Amino acid sequence: MELFSAKEVSKTYANHQALTKVSISVEEGSIFGLLGPNGAGKTTLIRIINQITGPDSGSVWLKGRPLKPEDIDQIGYLPEERGLYKKMKVGEQALYLGQLKGLSRRDAMKELKIWFEKFEITAWWDKKVMELSKGMQQKVQFICTVLHKPRLLIFDEPFSGFDPINADIITREILQMKKDGATIIFSTHNMESVEQLCDHIALIDKSKKILDGPTQQIREKYKSNIYDIAYRGDLDIHGHVLAGKYNILSNEQNGMGNKLSIQYPDGSNSRELIRDLVEHVEIVSFNEVIPSMNEVFIKVVKQNA
């Protein structure tokens, strides 16, 4: 079921087109990756979802009806540029932000206790934010974002500023929230975490959406007939008949075993490739290379240039 969608959303600032007819649809209980180079318009779209700003044209929908001002309490937003009141105490500040999202003081207190114990930061409650390290502040801010158990979470670069251990804790929490039924829009430049977390992605470049679909399908779509093959036997690729028909990307022969990376031309297929190979060598393994999101990103954005 669809939880959130944007339909043909456009936004222009003075003389700068930030979004051009961008549509996305986010399934309930999924993690949706919102990707794109710097300045592509991601932040503008996120701000529209948060109703910080409104679209010039197009519409945004939550649970099948147009987004309303009250829906703000069902959304949790962790902006890329983090910030808390530096001189305010941690606990008081978290209570305040929770209450601004519609929690009662008592409920906010109850939830905060659980989170502070889970993250083992109860001792920070009466500290001023300015006394905490940057990573600690990020943790507090993460809690403030998810405290009111929003239906829709928007994380903009949630791992920046975290060490690997803390990043791992955050990843686990994000996956847990997904399990508990939350829908997450995840914006990042870290393509590894996209592969790890996102069910679906959309790529925005120069104000337009240029790619959209389930992560796995997209990677499949961008594979380019490349296979990694381990084989036994001697294969000198120089002037070899295989080199005439296929694009040999690499061929390593050493004590560790022989590896060949090969690409068949359009119009051919893997069956033909195997047939040709078995004539010359004994195949140990035969793997299709699926491009990483990183490669897809670079390829698609370069094509769009």
Place this chain on the structure above:
Amino acid sequence: MHKIALIIRREYLTRVQKKSFIILTILIPILMSALMILPAYFATMDDEQTRTVAVYDGSSVILGRLENSEFTKFKFIPEEEYKNIKDKVQGSDYYALLVVAPNFLTTKTVQIISGGSIPFDLKSQIQDKIQSVIEKDKMAEVVRQTNIPDLEKRIAATRTHINIDTIKLGEGGEAKKSSTEIGMILGYVFGFMIYMFIFLYGTMVMQGVMEEKQSRIVEVIISSVKPFQLMMGKIIGIAMVGLTQFAIWVLLGFTILSASRSFYPETAQKQQIQNVMSQNQDAVQAAAPQADKMQEVFSMIDTINFPLIIGCFLFFFIGGYLLYSSMFAAVGSAIDAQEDAQQFIMPITLPIILSIIVLMSAIKNPEGPIAFWFSMIPFTSPVVMMARIPFGVPAWELALSMFLLVATFVGMVWVAGKIYRTGILMYGKKPSWKELGKWLMYKS
């Protein structure tokens, strides 16, 4: 709780709980009254050192006729002793040496010789005493020549002190006793307080907006509330800080006033007794009207319409504050760093500084054209109108001024809200007035 109430609560509590707020609220009135009272207190403080002044009277005019007062003794010394000590007063038993030359009556000049500098009080005491001796002689001479009986008493009876009661006719024709002096003082105090509050709390709003922008928390907050709610919450919260401070001061003021009133009769009596003791007949006569005057001041204070003044103060404080603080909020949202603030703050503060200049002329002539027009213009009316109110202002003028102020601040809050909304999310740009104008046109 409604979200804007949450914002107001945070803005209010974080400021009121600050040590600096508590200290300043108590210190400012103490410092202010100290500035006014201390010099007066020191001036009246009695000089309690006993001094003996040696007097050599070469003219014999005042010989034996300077009477000792409580702390000042006069000792008339013969010529020999005078010659002995005149060059070494410091080493002698005397504090100073008063020399009356033989030709004193023509030169009208005496000399005081001493090691240190002579206290002003002592000098004027000696001066008064010698003068009254001479005056008595002259008077006796006139009495002797004219032979008019009781001349001395008759002349003394010509001394007159008059009181002026200023009566102000109200619109209904009822006469009110008013005091120009007290009106001036109140006008100045209240006008100045509005000026101070607007300046202090207006810039506090700007600082608060800048803090939120610089720390980037603003994006989190406006994903929970509308930017306009955040701006108004801040403005209202800080206004309540100001009103709290004002309320504390009003309470303190009334406490001090009633305390000094119960304390007054005692001091007045003491003063009169002192004057009698100083044997200066004139002083007794002068002290009586002075005592009356104190009584009069208190009765004047009673005639002042404090509810009206305080009501108007609250209105013009809130109106003026909303007008200016919304401008300050817009400026705070537009800039990234304090350094960029100057070019925007100048034009905003200019009218309010102008209003404090006009205030001076308004308390002197509260019904003149300058006072009238500047109490209508919304940018200066809070200060200038406040200065006029203690003197009494026609109801229509007050109503018009209030209406103009409300209309302007509603418009200004609207404009500021639009600039604010765009400004708080705009980083890395040094905005110009032109840029701010463009932001006004942006759709939300």
